[in-house]
Amino acid sequence: MENKIIENTVLKFEHVSVSYVPGKNAVDDINADVKEHAITAIMGPSGCGKSTLLRAINRMHELYKGITVSGHILLKGEDIMEMNPMQVRCKAGMVFQRPNPFPTMSVYDNVLAGYKLNGIKLKKSQKDEIVESCLRDVGLWKEVKESLNKKGTFLSGGQQQRLCIARAIALKPEILLMDEPTSALDPIATNKIEQLALELKKIFSIIIVTHNIAQAARISDMSMFMYLGELIEYEKTKIMFTNPKDKRTEDYLNGQFG
Amino acid sequence: MSRRIIKDKVAKIVVCLFSGLTVIPLAAIIWELVKKGYHQINWDFFTKVAPNTLDAMLAQRSGQIIPGGIANGITGTLIMVVMAALLAVPCGLFAGVYLSEKPHTGFSKAVSFLTDLLQGVPSIILGIIAYAWVVKPMGSYSAIAGSIALFIMMLPLIVRSTEETMKMLPSNLKESALALGSSYRSVILKVLLPSSFGGLFTGILLAISRVMGETAPLMFTALGSMQVNWDVTAPTNAIPLLIWQFYNDPNLVGMIWASSLFIMILILILNITASRVARKWKIR
Structure with missing residues (x-):
């Protein structure tokens, strides 16, 4: 599939390092520009720091003691470290490994959860509109329009994950962070999420962390390969998969380790 | 039957026996309370207070239940x-x-x-x-x-x-x-x-x-x-x-x-x- 990459930068990493233990960087001095309206895949073996890097973007590390993030991350030119973390998280939506709709909320309320939790009041008509358009965007509208008042947890795993994506995009974020969003799903559900990501990149910019090399090859425009906390290679996916520059990237893509 | 199967059976019986034993006290308590208490329970039991000791004695003497309740x-x-x-x-x-x-x-x-x-x-x-x-x-x-x-x-x-x-x-x-x-x-x-x-x-x-x-x-x-x-x-x-x-x-x-x-x-x-x-x- 030929993807036209619009060469605008949405997110910029400048010397980003993250450490869980003082003196030892789990993510070490990352510099990269993430393109707008593209899917950027972060690949690498377990423990290479790909999720850690992703979670630095929406400042999730601040929830835990002892994790330090240094360097700058610019979202549309604005340093996220100088923004209010709650504001950052509205602009950078996140989808997690396991589908996790709020168990007490209906499908309808799950989509609007971001508004509800932030205390943003909406008119009924606005709510209906957001719910319908977000559920349409994630291809869930036809499946759930009859059961909007049922609990989100009654849906299948794949549907739940799409609901979580709807919940994340309802706030109209600049960028969508996906942390191995299909690793808990079956191949059919995985395929739907991948197709969805390809649709959503028209509206949002997507960074997806994945264990699955084939998935990165299928859907991403740009690929990062991380190893032991370092960004080894960052290239257009097509180029990286056909002509990797670094020996480690080549070995990883060939399945020599990982 | 081999020794292993016999051991398994014995273990199962012992476990069931002791699990059963824990039920006995509760069952016995409820049985005792029902047996001795049920005839006192009527509408008055919930709506009235206990009688004084003399009335209670007289009622019992004449073979009735104690009037009143809790x-x-x-x-x-x-x-x-x-x-x-x-x-x-x-x-x-x-x-x-x-x-x-x-x-x-x-x-x-x-x-x-x-x-x-x-x-x-x-x-x-x-x-x-x-x-x-x-x-x-x-x-x-x-x-x-x-x-x-x-x-x-x-x-x-x-x-x-x-x-x-x-x-x-x-x-x-x-x-x-x-x-x-x-x-x-x-x-x-x-x-x-x-x-x-x-x-x-x-x-x-x-x-x-x-x-x-x-x-x-x-x-x-x-x-x-x-x-x-x-x-x-x-x-x-x-x-x-x-x-x-x-x-x-x-x-x-x-x-x-x-x-x-x-x-x-x-x-x-x-x-x-x-x-x-x-x-x-x-x-x-």
Whole structure:
């Protein structure tokens, strides 16, 4: 599939390092520009720091003691470290490994959860509109329009994950962070999420962390390969998969380790 | 049969036997209470108070059941348990949420340790404390004093059950709520607490059923009253307290069994409801 990459930068990493233990960087001095309206895949073996890097973007590390993030991350030119973390998280939506709709909320309320939790009041008509358009965007509208008042947890795993994506995009974020969003799903559900990501990149910019090399090859425009906390290679996916520059990237893509 | 299969069979029988043994006390208690208490239970039992000792004696002499009932105990228990719960539920919930959210601070370790200690304080001591703190200054035995004693008793139970319930919530629930840009406060109030509703409610019901049967904390505080009393500043009765008072009056001993049966059923219902709620509202 030929993807036209619009060469605008949405997110910029400048010397980003993250450490869980003082003196030892789990993510070490990352510099990269993430393109707008593209899917950027972060690949690498377990423990290479790909999720850690992703979670630095929406400042999730601040929830835990002892994790330090240094360097700058610019979202549309604005340093996220100088923004209010709650504001950052509205602009950078996140989808997690396991589908996790709020168990007490209906499908309808799950989509609007971001508004509800932030205390943003909406008119009924606005709510209906957001719910319908977000559920349409994630291809869930036809499946759930009859059961909007049922609990989100009654849906299948794949549907739940799409609901979580709807919940994340309802706030109209600049960028969508996906942390191995299909690793808990079956191949059919995985395929739907991948197709969805390809649709959503028209509206949002997507960074997806994945264990699955084939998935990165299928859907991403740009690929990062991380190893032991370092960004080894960052290239257009097509180029990286056909002509990797670094020996480690080549070995990883060939399945020599990982 | 090989030795292994025989050993397996023997082990199975032993395990079943001992599991069965634990059921026997409860079954025996209920059987005994029903056998001795059921004939006292009628409409009057719930709506009237116990007769004086002479009337009770005369009724029994003429082969009738003791007239009257335990309305004063039922209302008193209701008042005191509700007041105790109104105090203990908010305090306990907040403390429990704090302990589960910030388990590593020195303060929360201290609170946690003291909660355990409080749980171990004999209930009669809580009664004496409430006597010194409430009855003495107020100059009267009262439902307030009784409910303070029950409140102190409920508190550690609710703190612990809240803490355990909140700790059992999947951690990604909190992360996903925060990832939507919401404040910590609204995550707790709108996501975590509602999600743990089943566990919290169960904990509260169990705490209520635990203090409902308590006599010792009420002896120095609520004291007892032979009339139905809605005034929270006046001496008030409670069902377990009544049982103790019936025991001290040879002509009213017959009321013990019916009262015991009633409170036993009440507590069983609370416990069964609690386990139902826990199952129904279980979060995956």
